[in-house]
Amino acid sequence: MDFEKTISELYYKYGSFNVRDLVNNNPDLLNALIDDLKRLTGLSFNVANGLLGYSRVRHLGSTGLGSIGYNRRSYSSSYARKLVVEMLDNIRTTTVVSNTGSGNYVPNANLDEINLDEVEGEVLQNGVSSNLNPNTFSMGMILLHEWGHTISGGQYEDVDYDNNGNAIDGKNEGFNELAHDYNRIRRQMGRYSLQSWRRRKTYNLDTMGQTGYMAMNRTSRRRILKTYYRHRPFRLPSHSKFIKIP
Numbered sequence: 001m002d003f004e005k006t007i008s009e010l011y012y013k014y015g016s017f018n019v020r021d022l023v024n025n026n027p028d029l030l031n032a033l034i035d036d037l038k039r040l041t042g043l044s045f046n047v048a049n050g051l052l053g054y055s056r057v058r059h060l061g062s063t064g065l066g067s068i069g070y071n072r073r074s075y076s077s078s079y080a081r082k083l084v085v086e087m088l089d090n091i092r093t094t095t096v097v098s099n100t101g102s103g104n105y106v107p108n109a110n111l112d113e114i115n116l117d118e119v120e121g122e123v124l125q126n127g128v129s130s131n132l133n134p135n136t137f138s139m140g141m142i143l144l145h146e147w148g149h150t151i152s153g154g155q156y157e158d159v160d161y162d163n164n165g166n167a168i169d170g171k172n173e174g175f176n177e178l179a180h181d182y183n184r185i186r187r188q189m190g191r192y193s194l195q196s197w198r199r200r201k202t203y204n205l206d207t208m209g210q211t212g213y214m215a216m217n218r219t220s221r222r223r224i225l226k227t228y229y230r231h232r233p234f235r236l237p238s239h240s241k242f243i244k245i246p
């Protein structure tokens, strides 16, 4: 047994966040998720008995050099760290299930189960405009979003509703992705990134022909709506920030 690993495992805290299905069926996705969570939170992560644990101790030794930047808390998001600790420390068991090719979602808000689909994740990451950091829709961000739909995450809905029960979705600055402000994570991460993470402006895509667009800043949203309602030829200025879904 590797001594460094044994020592560091003493510092990991395991709640009841169950990733057993990923260990058995989709270890690549699990590794990608852990990389994302490290980058977002600056914490270290480990899996034991199918449970995901975290450590606030700086991870030194065999992976120390390779993880510089990850484990520098100053380069991560304090808000992501707060959410991830809440997620992993929770007294409720949340189970993550591999759902390759079939979508990222919580099948039942009362079940504490999260289905993850790295194929859908790739479509989002590949669709970011060249001036955006693809990690703005990393699997780690998607995991946090989906967790917001579970009981332990708060059973939040994707959009807010006005007094008449109509969905408020990107029509004003009040839009938040669930009630957890994931845009706050994007803002904090963007400070340390050469490419901006920007802020998601809508839940639903604006569809132009066969192509869906998700605005990632206000001017892009305005331009997309103008094109949509006035049937103008679709052209976004080069500084626009958006995600394009073919």
Ligand SMILES: [Zn+2]
Binding pocket: 145, 146, 149, 158
């Ligand atoms: Zn959602």
